[in-house]
Amino acid sequence: YPLDAKSALCQGCYNALRLNKALEAKGSELFKLIPKPFLALHLRFEPDMVAYSQCEYQGLPSTSLHAIEASRGDRKPWTGDAARIWRSRGKCPLTPKETAFVLQSLKIPTNTTIYLAAGDGLMEMEDFTAVYTNVYTKSSLLNSEDIFRMHGNTKAALDYYVSINSDAYIATYFGNMDKMVSAMRAVNGHYKTLALSRRAFANFTAIGLKGVELADALWKSHREDFVMGRGTALPDCFCEFTL
DSSP, X not given: OOHHHHHHHHHHHHHHOOOOHHHHHHHHHHHHHSOSSOEEEEOOOOHHHHHHHTOOOSSOXXXXXXXXXXXXXXXXXXXXXXXXXXXXXTOSOOOHXXXXXXXXXXXXXXXXXXXXXXXXXXXXXXXXXXXXXXXXXXXXXXXXXXXXXXXXXXXXXXXXXXXXXXXEEEESSOOHHHHHHHHHHHHTTOOOEEXXXXXXXXXXXXXXXXXXXXXXXXXXXXXXXXXXXXXXXXXXXXXXXXX
C-alpha cells in the first residue's frame, strides 16, 4: 500500500478507538481530580502477574510470598542457571521498591505527583509510597461504592484514559496496555513516555552494582533508551506522515 494509504488507515483506526460515553465521563471525572501536572505510572506487581513471570524474589514478606505461591499453579519458578538467564533477559517484573529506586536514578523528584495505574492486589505498594509520597489511585479519588461495583476491565479502562492524557507516562512492564497507551500518546502528541528497562536493572545488580554506582548506570542506560517520540510508536504505522 502507498504511504498515504497506510497513514490514513493508521490514523483512522486510532481516532476511532474510544471508550463508551459512560466510561469516558468517569475517566474525565477521575482525570480532573488528579493534581496537575502529574506522572502516570503503570506499576505491575500483582500476585498472578509475578507468578506468571516464573521469577522468585528474595526478601518479600510471607504474606506476599504466600499470595504468589497461591497463584502459581503449574507455573513453577525457574531455578539455578535458568533463573539467572531468565532474569538477565528482563523477564522479571520490578518490585515497587526497585521501581522507586529507578525513578530516583532518573532524577524524578520524590514530591512528583504520581497517578498509580495498577491492578487489584498490588503487593508491596508501601515500599513505593515510602519514597514517593504524593501518590494517587482510583480508590483514593473515586467514591468507594463506584469502585466496588466496577469490573476489572472497567478499572483498567479508567487507568488507560488517565494514562493517555497524563503529562508523562512510565511503564514498569511493557505489556499490552502499555503498548496501547504508548501508541495512543504518540498519535496524540504526548511524547514523554518511557518503559523502564528490567534487563538493565537485572544485569547491573547481577554484577554487584548498588547505591550511587547502580543509580548512575541506570541513568546512563535510560538516557538513550526507548522514549516514545513522533512516529516511533508502531514503525509500520507511519503516524508521523501528514496527509
